Amino acid sequence: MIIIKTIDGITSRLRKFRSIHSSIGFVPTMGALHKGHISLLQNCKQVCELAVSSIFINPTQFNNADDFKKYPVTLEQDIYTLEKNGCDVLFLPDTNEMYPDETIPKKHFDLGQLEIILEGKYRPGHFQGVCQAVKRLLEIVMPSHVFMGQKDYQQCMVIKKLLEIENLNTQLIICTTLREENGLAMSSRNLRLSEKQREDAAAIYKTLRHVKQNIRSGSLLQLKKDAQDYLSGNNFKVEYVEIAEADNLNIVDEWDGVTRLVILAAAFIGDVRLIDNILLKD
Numbered sequence: 001m002i003i004i005k006t007i008d009g010i011t012s013r014l015r016k017f018r019s020i021h022s023s024i025g026f027v028p029t030m031g032a033l034h035k036g037h038i039s040l041l042q043n044c045k046q047v048c049e050l051a052v053s054s055i056f057i058n059p060t061q062f063n064n065a066d067d068f069k070k071y072p073v074t075l076e077q078d079i080y081t082l083e084k085n086g087c088d089v090l091f092l093p094d095t096n097e098m099y100p101d102e103t104i105p106k107k108h109f110d111l112g113q114l115e116i117i118l119e120g121k122y123r124p125g126h127f128q129g130v131c132q133a134v135k136r137l138l139e140i141v142m143p144s145h146v147f148m149g150q151k152d153y154q155q156c157m158v159i160k161k162l163l164e165i166e167n168l169n170t171q172l173i174i175c176t177t178l179r180e181e182n183g184l185a186m187s188s189r190n191l192r193l194s195e196k197q198r199e200d201a202a203a204i205y206k207t208l209r210h211v212k213q214n215i216r217s218g219s220l221l222q223l224k225k226d227a228q229d230y231l232s233g234n235n236f237k238v239e240y241v242e243i244a245e246a247d248n249l250n251i252v253d254e255w256d257g258v259t260r261l262v263i264l265a266a267a268f269i270g271d272v273r274l275i276d277n278i279l280l281k282d
């Protein structure tokens, strides 16, 4: 694996590659890699000739300074993991390389309702920051495919929108969420959970599964309320449990029994914020 820290360096390396091959796969990350990231890399290697990953803890997507400060950093281990799992190129820029001129006003991305619902509502500015970093990374790497995890369902929708509005010639591949044995969705933030919290956090997936098993056409209000109450009763501070149309994230309170739906939840256990989702009708 080659590690490249500068835009000039990665641009010239990928230019050479692009002159001979057609597919470059890209797995953008903020490090603290876990099996979910490895599975993104494995998907990438199946589809593309070259696997590029990046590690950049993007300051502009943290709406909470404390969350940024506490974000786990495991760089040495991450480099080892990427190398061992067949990553060809690791792009490792610093903040100056990514955002050289702080005086340039930040571009605003028109994300429509995606920006104000669910994660957008509770993490104002978060998706603008994600788009800022991802757009920059995509313009640098110019991948044919970008691989992202379904665990960040709304982020996937945001990136789909970003590709459309910025006319970027990259295909988004959404990969299934990897889970711990108890059902807890794998996430870098899990590193901040105590063993007991890890066990308790399995309640999120349990709740989502319960809704999937019990959903019927008609009103969804009671089912949503029961899910919220169950989590609150199990020591979570719930931000939302919502059911939405899977294709556009329109929140629904009634179901026609046909439309593809997704249930999404965000809740704190201690001071760690976790999110998860599952499709209710595959």
Ligand code: PAF
Pocket: 028, 029, 030, 056, 058, 061, 130, 133, 134, 152, 155
């Ligand atoms: O999902 C993440 O790790 C980040 O939001 C991403 C896509 C790497 C952008 O900084």
